[in-house]
Amino acid sequence: MLWDFIHSTIHLFTDPVTLLIFVSGLLGGMLFGAIPGVNMLTLGAVILPFTAHMSAENAIMLYSVIYCAGVFGGAITAILFNIPGAPENAPTALDGYPLTQKGQAGKAVGAAVLCSALGGFASALLMIIATPLIASWAVRQFGPPEVFALIFFGLTVAASVGAKTLWKGWLSVLLGLLIATVGTDPAGGYARFSFGTYYLLAGVSFIPMVLGFFAISEVFIQGEKMVTGTRKAPKVSLDFPSFAEFWRLKIAVLRSMVIGFFAGILPGIGAVLAAFMSYSVAVRWSRHPEKFGTGELEGVVASETANNAATGAAMIPLLALGLPGGALTAMMLGVFQIHGMEPGPLIFVTSKDLVWTTFSAMLFANIAILGLGWLQTKTVVHLLAVPFRFLSPAILLLATIGAYALRNLIVDVWVMFVAGIIGYFLRRSGYSVAGIVLGLVLGDLGEAAFVKTMQLTGYSLTTFLSRPVCGALVAVGVLTLLWNFYAELRRPPAAAA
Amino acid sequence: MWQGKQHLWGELLVWLALSGGAYALSFEFARPIASYTFGATGWPRAIIALILLVALVQFAVRLARALRDPQAEAGPRFWSQFFSSGARANVTVGLAFGLPVLYAALMPRTGFYVTTPLFLIAYLYLLGERRWRYLVGVALFIYGLMVLIFTTVFYVALPVGNWPVFYDINNWLVQAYR
Secondary structure, eight states: OHHHHHHHHHHHHHOHHHHHHHHHHHHHHHHHHHSSSSOHHHHHHHHGGGGGGSOHHHHHHHHHHHHHHHHHHHHHHHHHHSOOSSGGGHHHHHHHHHHHHTTOHHHHHHHHHHHHHHHHHHHHHHHHHHHHHHHHHHHHHOOHHHHHHHHHHHHHHHTTSSSSSHHHHHHHHHHHHHHHTSEEOTTTOOEESOTTOSGGGGOOOHHHHHIIIIIIHHHHHHHHHHHHTOOOOOOOOOOOOOHHHHHHTHHHHHHHHHHHHHHHHSTTTHHHHHHHHHHHHHHHHOSOGGGTTSSOHHHHHHHHHHHHHHHHHHHHHHHHHSOOOSHHHHHHHHHHHHTTOOOSTTHHHHTHHHHHHHHHHHHHHHHHHHHHHHHHHHHGGGGGGSOHHHHHHHHHHHHHHHHHHHHTOHHHHHHHHHHHHHHHHHHHTTOOHHHHHHHHHHHHHHHHHHHHHHHHHTSOTTHHHHSHHHHHHHHHHHHHHHHHHHHHHHSOHHHHO | OTTSSHHHHHHHHHHHHHHHHHHHHHGGGOOOBTTBTTTTTHHHHHHHHHHHHHHHHHHHHHHHHHHHOGGGGOOOHHHHHHHHSOHHHHHHHHHHHHHHHHHHHHHHHHOHHHHHHHHHHHHHHHTTOOOHHHHHHHHHHHHHHHIIIIIIISOOOOOOOSSHHHHHHHHHHHHHHO
């Protein structure tokens, strides 16, 4: 194993073509990850046809590097401007942006850089050691009932995050779940809430909603403050978190790595739920949960460690079993097909070089993120020195193009603005836009898992309790729910207002 | 007025209207599915019922708190701010919301390349920039940067409008930028 790793590393850094592809993937992933609308998936889709001209090793390696760098890239805009570059960076904005407003942008970006690199590095290391073993365990244990139970648990935790009260948290999550039902039902294919339009048959597009709820509502809030003269400009700071500060968060980092890794292994769950779950668990375990959402460094750490830890883990079911866990890994499956290959257990025998080049590239991509991210911290943060009245039209324009460019549909721009206006009122009333987004992400997945479970088990609800992993997740979810109710009812009235 | 309990009723009414409206609309797809007993309406109606339940619980809990301590459930500050702000400030805030929406409405007709510089200048003016050099300079810088990234480098197909003259101008500009 060690020799394979050394051999692939030497190949990565001595072959000029491989090295060029590695660096291009790294820079491209970071750039596309940071620009809303044109995310790493856009880059993946654009380059897919060109991978036919590369070797299979280089093509798969390129996608894996884009994956690592792209997930990190979205954190920068989430922290500086409240624009998550990708859905998995949405929880990062919850505390990253308030940190920016407090004049601690450098600290937030620094923590994101460090934790992204750490999470991704640990995940890549685990991937190298345990791919076949973990993949077979996870896939055997996780059927539709477990996926549904995991989503139920995720939602119970998410409802307690970001909103002023538990009730508002739940209403936010439920609103997201309701929006997710727009489109076509997973069992019979009937159109739901589509108002007879072709556009809504595929559901409400996710990226415009994220841009609307986060970026546009923020521009509206800041614009209102500027117009009424109540806005305070954030200070620019370039401080990295100190070692002592970071050391205090060691448990949060380790916990987020574990959450991210296991969420990443599960097909369809991936980095988005990993980030949200890790953030929610950080709130639950914190001695000062009330500080989250107001600029708590641990929030950035939890989200960024987990979403990057999910990247390496997502490669496990793809390589070991041929099961893509998300959109980018599905594109990788396309690359395998272009090259006439089939991922699965045999790939470790038939294409050893490919597997080890990918492992090695992901490991070094995460190390490179540390260096490049440090450079970003010292440069990009200066954007905050630009007056907001100059930045806000640029953000509006960037978000508009991002929403439109996704499918070349002006309706997506409308969806974004409607989400922005609704998001503005919901945020000002104490509801959680992150809860809505998570409900939206998990709604489809949850319903599909529920339908499959019901069909497979003959509508037996006891299935959710009789399977060990499923039962444990449901039990933890119910306990979380009960604890949250108890905590909410004990809250002093002033805090609950 | 907004310092009372009206905002509690207001919030409840919004959630009732949302859940009631969604429930009424769900009859449009209330058809049985042979392979799935709960049908297409099962999942959305369960969510609607939960929204209704949580909204009612929220209302009851907050109303009980408000009856015990009227200050505990004083309405969100922004409503009182809205009513205490002058008409001019409210019109400007309304314009800050309306201008981007107007831009989105005009863009498919007049095209991205013609509408965007005008929108940028208008929005900068609205946010308080009055120096004409900054108005034009910043607008052109942002516009140029976006065109460079999305049109020249990434070849993103942005709207070119569908009104005759604007369509021609936009297409000419796209050719020029590329």
